Amino acid sequence: MLLLLLDTLKIPPGQCSVFDPIFTPGDREVLQALGFTVLTKNEEGKRAVSRPTLFYLIHCGKALYNNLLWRNWSPQALARLTIVGNSFRSIQERMVERELQRDYSFIHDVSFLFISPIRTYTAVD
Known part of the structure; x- marks a missing residue:
């Protein structure tokens, strides 16, 4: 999926850093062979x-x-940030308000950002 996204957006793998704590040595080897920069340190989203x-x-x-939003919580940084991932609105709707504000305050406060859902297609669409 990532390769298709990069191809569609015309982003070369060499400009892409990847990390997953469950990557095996084989995973890392394949990703490096494809041209990705494989990060070795778990930044916990604080990039x-x-x-x-x-x-x-x-x-x-x-x-x-929440960590990614916290690390980039300025108008300048947020304007440079695009996240393909879970819906913040869905997270907000599923959590108790006080717990969301206490534990994930940046997700709680993110409602002012421009959020654009991406339509997904299946073979039958």
Whole structure:
């Protein structure tokens, strides 16, 4: 899926860093052979952006999204941030308000951002 997304957006794999704590040595080897930069340190989503950056975070935990928002919580950084991942609105609707605000305050406060759902297609569409 990531390769298709990069191809569609005309982003070379060499401009893409990847990390998953469950990557095996074989996974890392294949990804490097494809041209990706494989990160070795778990940044826990705390990566600052200095240029337009797309984060492909399919089905990640709330803490990862919250950390990414926290690290980039300025108008300048947020304008450079694109996240392909879970719906913040859905997270907000499924959680108790006080727990969301206490544990995931940046997801709680993210409602002012421009959020554009992506339509997904299946073979029958």
